[in-house]
Amino acid sequence: MxxxxxxxxxxxxxxxxxxxxxxxxxxxxxxxxxxxxxxxxxxxxxxxxxxxxxxxxxxxxxxxxxxxxxxxxxxxxxxxxxxxxxxxxxxxxxxCILDYSTFIYKKLKKTNFTDCSLKETDFSNTDLSLAIFKNCDLSSATFVESILEKTDFRSSRNYAFDPSENKIKGTKVSHTALAGLLQKFDFVIE
The missing domain is CATH 2.160.20.80 (E3 ubiquitin-protein ligase SopA)
Known part of the structure; x- marks a missing residue:
């Protein structure tokens, strides 16, 4: 063809x-x-x-x-x-609306996500180092064995990931999101 x-x-x-x-x-x-x-x-x-x-x-x-x-x-x-x-x-x-999409095993270094909906998006095994999530909704997004080094989540919401299952050196998060990062430990945070 x-x-x-x-x-x-x-x-x-x-x-x-x-x-x-x-x-x-x-x-x-x-x-x-x-x-x-x-x-x-x-x-x-x-x-x-x-x-x-x-x-x-x-x-x-x-x-x-x-x-x-x-x-x-x-x-x-x-x-x-x-x-x-x-x-x-x-x-x-x-x-953009990226709900229910998948980026498994992709390299997304330095990618910018600005004002996006990423509900139930799968970032498993994805390299998101130096990526910026600015004012995004990450409800039920999946981060497993992902590279999140120096990734900026500070202005986004509803994200949760297990720090022990991802590379997180230098990851930027807001203090209000700490509960989502400690979810597996079943802490009572007041």
Whole structure:
């Protein structure tokens, strides 16, 4: 199958829902108000792209390249980012809904999550060193054997993880979150 290349293009208000898009490379493109819900984005590459007000919920990302991507005000529910191509994998999220997504075994060093909902998101075995969670809701998010070194959770809420099951050197947390970090010890904190 022949591959396609799009550079420096803007795609606006396009409905790709439940469609398959394959062997396409997007470089420095912008997607605005596009619907990718339940679409198959496997085997595509996105480099230096921005998604604004897009819905990618339940899209398939098998071997999808996401390299230096910005998601702004997007709905990204139930995405399996762990299936993405790991080469140059990097993203930042602002005002996004990432509930029920998974990043298992991904390297997300220095990733910024700003004003995001990350309810029940799975970060098991994920490298989040130097990542910033700014004003995020992490209700029931999973952190097991994750690298959280110098990760900043201070302005976020509802996060809980077992310090003995994660690498936490230099992790920044607020004093109000200490109860969630000590949950397994069944302390009574007053």
């Amino acid at each position: 022949e591959s396609k290349l799009y550079q420096n293009r803007t795609f606006e208000t396009i409905d790709y829902s439940e469609q398959s898009l394959a062997n396409t490379e997007f470089v420095n493109c912008e997607f605005i108000n596009c619907n990718f819900s339940k679409s198959d984005l496997s085997h595509n590459d996105f480099l230096d792209c921005t998604f604004k007000n897009c819905n990618l919920s339940l899209a398939t990302l098998r071997n999808t390249g996401l390299k230096n991507i910005k998601f702004i005000s997007c709905k990204l529910m139930g995405l399996d980012f762990s299936a993405c191509n790991s080469f140059l994998f990097s993203m930042n999220f602002e005002d």
